[in-house]
Amino acid sequence: MARRAGAEGRLMGTFYLDERPIPFEEGEYVIDAARRAGIEIPHFCYHPALGSLGACRLCMVQLEPAREGDRPRNMASCLLKAGEGMRVSLKAAHAVDARQSVIEEVMTNHPHDCPVCDEGGECHLQNMTVEVGPPYRRYEGAKRTFVNQYLGPLIWHTMDRCITCYRCVRFYQDHALGDDLGAFGSRNRVYFGRHENGPLESPFAGNLVEVCPTGVFTDRVYRRHYSRVWDLQTAPSVCPHCSVGCNTLPGAREGSLRRVVNRANRRVNEWFICDRGRYGHRYTEVEDRPRTARVDGRDVSLDEALDAAAQRLSEAADGSIAGLGSVREDMEGNAALRSLLAVLHGWYTAHPNPDLEAAIAEAAALSTQAPTLAEIGQADAVLVAGDLTGHAPMLDFAVRQAVRVGRPLVLLHTGPAPLARHAQRRRQVTPRELLGLIETLCATAEGRVEDDDLAALLEPLRGARNRVVLGVAETLGAPGCRALGQLAGALGARLGFALPNANAFGTALLSRPGDSERVLESAESGRADRLIVLGADPLGSGAGAGRWAALRERLNFLLVLDCVRTTTSEQADIFIPLTAFTERAGTFVNYAGLAQGFARIEEFVDQTGRGDHPANPFYAGLGPVGSPLAPHDGHLPDAFDAICEIGRRMGLGRVQRNAEILAYQFFNEPPTPGRTGITVDAAGFAHLRDSAAVDYRPPPEPGGGWQVVMTTWYGDEHLALHAPELQSLAPREGVRMHPDDVAAHGLDDAAHVLLSGPGGRSRLALIADAGCPRGTLGLSRASMAVLGADEGDELTWEASA
Structure with missing residues (x-):
């Protein structure tokens, strides 16, 4: 032929x-x-x-x-x-x-533990033995045995099952670029493990569970609540822990979520997921997960809470209600809240912080041709601004695929960044200096400025054909995102941004420029004295927590709907618990603008009559138009149903209809390149808006304080903060300083530091960390919230006994 x-x-x-x-x-x-x-x-x-x-x-x-x-x-x-x-x-x-x-x-040395092996039902060795044969053993001698290692709270080690296929080290060393797992020994005594007992350091270590064909590495979290795999209920889902939107396959039994594994999708994450996505689901099973509605501090039925919420919102004056959606809530819930507030002439935003809102809008506007993970891995050169590992681990993993085949990485970072060890060129600066660095790099790339050092920094990208530029929106802010977009244009590179949480791009589509500031100003001025919070914690975590905390006493009524316990939910006048993301159907829009629907596990096979809508991922979680929610003990509502039911009980039957119109227009007319959002008129119809209206405040002039650097890690995300196994791996809480700063002030690791910020004071242990630039203080997201500080803000500190 x-x-x-x-x-x-x-x-x-x-x-x-x-x-x-x-x-x-x-x-x-x-x-x-x-x-x-x-x-x-x-x-x-x-x-x-x-x-x-x-x-x-x-x-x-x-x-x-x-x-x-x-x-x-x-x-x-x-x-x-x-x-x-x-x-x-x-x-x-x-x-x-x-x-x-x-x-x-x-099979000569394989143990006789199939009846109790965690790999049962998914054992590749068993499948191959049945397929290839022989179906019996002739060897009757003593079997080779090994001593197993403790590999941390996520991975269980059973070395006797090893067949020396080398998949584990090929993934861990060659693809994840980890160096604390290797092959030791020779011939039939090869041992795969660490030099000594201890947790695996890679944020992608959980993939060993899936690449191992025989159960040498199994899921330590899953085995504590184990079920045979054929007894698990599964459904296609999307990871809610960052903006990549990795495809997953969660498995549940008897009403509890037992595990999450990868669902291969070549358009998104291909074969792997990060440990945050694999083990962050534990928030669904923790003892303090809120499952009971609450009104004025007392537990009530869901029906009573919905009635109380409808009554108190009905008593509000026109335009006196504000609503805060969430970048970690799905499109359905945010659309329902947007619709309810539009009918009530209220104020809506999905972003608690105006600066972060502007950064997300700017990043979304520039992401019309964002590269996929596969395209990042195939890039000839990559430039990264910020810490991808902490904000979107699988973007980090994609960069590693380019690095492992010898492609150069240029890194600009303001704090500790695991990718720093793999960068061919890198520059570490303070948050205030990052914008200026990017702008000067852009001028250098365009030939407007001659700077030998910066030209050398960009040199690895100049000779490359397929260039990719990636940034972290939360670190860059709106000015930095815009400057990085100009740099990408000067280099002729594809541009993408790691956004905060799973649906930041989607909320940018539902928001208008300045919505966050309008909501805050309406509450601060007293025009809006009733606040609805959906899936967010403005009083306890994240950027702008100090400003929101100051508002709490001015509010006459606070209604919170969430699936986890937060500082804000604890202070709510009415609290309505919601289903977790594996217990509902919905839609997330990822960092590249890709809308993906996820299914409810227990109702993946449709037995509820919810099939009235067009074949469109947005409608995966919606009931028939006008159908009332029928709450009953033991079952929680999703955000869309709960909000629409409140509207129905207020006599506003068009809330659900308007939300569905919004959804239909969005998903049947994909956003035009160069446009990023939707506004809703009084009738609830959606209209695309131009991204050119995005505005932001310039960064304040440097003062005399120390700048704050966010020291994220791969589990520092709101839902993952409720996963005890991940949290056990978190670095020690404290304030980090460059070792030179520690020595210059005559301090040591035994010292403590008293920090003062706009939202309060905090006493933390001092930790020397070379990953922090000189003149900065490295803080976790939770510590920043206590102080009311954002990344790049200035704090004062003093040594504390």
């Missing part, structure tokens, strides 16, 4: 597997081409994401000779490149015998 050009421009041909024609692309291995054709060749060490190694030899096929008189030979199909007219066989006797020999050798 003659070769022809493939869809991607590569030449294609045909080889024959047991006489079946298999098309292949040039340079493709036999195992990959067969897999694409729907034939799974037995294998252990091969993995679609990790590629070929040839360590296990289970993928053996017989290659027929090309010349007459030559003998056929067995070849590992993961290392055999397909050729035009090549003939190979899985069924040939010599190939079958070779594969059975591999299985028999592997």
Whole structure:
């Protein structure tokens, strides 16, 4: 058969597997081409994401000779490149015998623990043994055994099950770029573990559970509440812990969420997820999760709480109600709150902080062609501004895929950043200096400024063809996002931003410029004395907490709807508990503007009659128009249903209808490039608005204090803060300073520091950390909230006994 050009421009041909024609692309291995054709060749060490190694030899096929008189030979199909007219066989006797020999050798030392193995139902070794054979053991001698290691609160180690496929170290070292897990020993005594007991340091370590084919590495959190995998209810979902929107497959049984695993999606996260996404779900099971409605400090039924909320909102004067949505709530809940407030002539925002709102709007406006994770990994050069690991770990992972094949990384950062060790060029500055650095880099790239040092910083990107620029919106602020966009334009690079939480892009679509400031000003002036908070904690965490805390005494009524316990929910006059994201259906819009629907686990097979809406992901969680919520004990509402029910009980039946119109217009007319949002008129109809109206306040002039740097880690996110296993890995709470600053002030690690901020004072332990620039104080998000400080703000401090 003659070769022809493939869809991607590569030449294609045909080889024959047991006489079946298999098309292949040039340079493709036999195992990959067969897999694409729907034939799974037995294998252990091969993995679609990790590629070929040839360590296990289970993928053996017989290659027929090309010349007459030559003998056929067995070849590992993961290392055999397909050729035009090549003939190979899985069924040939010599190939079958070779594969059975591999299985028999592997099973020689494998323990007899299948009845209690955590890998039961998902064991690749068991599947291959059944498929390949032999179905019995002849070896009766003593088995090789190993001592297992403690690898931290997330991963359980059972080394006796190892078949030496090297998948674990290939993922951990080659893809995640970790260096605290390796292979030790030789021959049949190879040991995969750490130099000593201790938690694995990579924020992607949980993927060992999925890449290991035999259960050497299993989920330590899952085994505490274990269920056989065939007993789990699952449904396609989207991770709620950052703006990447990784596709996941949560599994539940008997009303409790047991685990979360990756759901491969080549458009988003492909084969892997981070540990925050895998283990952050524990907020659904913690003992202090709020499951009971509350009115004026006493527990009540959901029905009574909804009635009370409707009554108190009905008593409000026109325009005296404000609402705060959330970047971690889905589109449905935010759209319902937006609709309710539009009908009540109230004030709505999804952002507690005006500066953060402006940064998100600016980043969303610039993200019309944001690169996917796969495109980032294939970039020829990458520039990163900020700490991706703390804000969007899988963006960090994508950058590592470019670094591991030798592509240069240029890093601009204001605080500790795990990617710093992998950067070819890097520059660390204070938050106030970051904007100026980016602007000067832009001028250098455009040739308006000559600076040898900055030219050298940009040099790795100048010679590259496929460039990518990534920034952290929360760190950059709106001016920094705009400057980074100009730098990307000067470099001819694709641009993307890590946004705060799962639905920041979606809330930018529902907001208007200045909404956050308008809500705050209406509350501070007394025009709005009733506040509805959906899925946010303005009084206890995040940017702007100090300003919101000062407002609490001015409010006559505070209604909070949330799925976790927060400082704000504890101070609510009426609290309504909500379902977690795995217990409802909804939609998130990720950092690139991709809208993804997620399903409710227990109702993935539709048994509720909720099928009245168009085939559109937004409608995954909506009931029929005008249908009342029927609350009953033991079941919680989702945000959309709860808010629409409050509106119905207020006699505002059009709230739900308006929210659905908003949803329909958004998802059936994707945002036009260069436009970022939707406004709603009095009738509830949606209209796209221009992004040019985005405004922001310039950063204040430097004073005499020390600037605040956010020292995030891969679990410092609101929902993940309720996951005890992740929190046990969090660094010690304290205030971090550069070691030179510590020494200059005659302090040491035993000292404490008394900090003063606009929202209060705090006494914290001093920690020397070279990741903080000189003249800065590194604080966690929670400590910043106590002080009422944002990143880049100035604080005063003094040594405390």
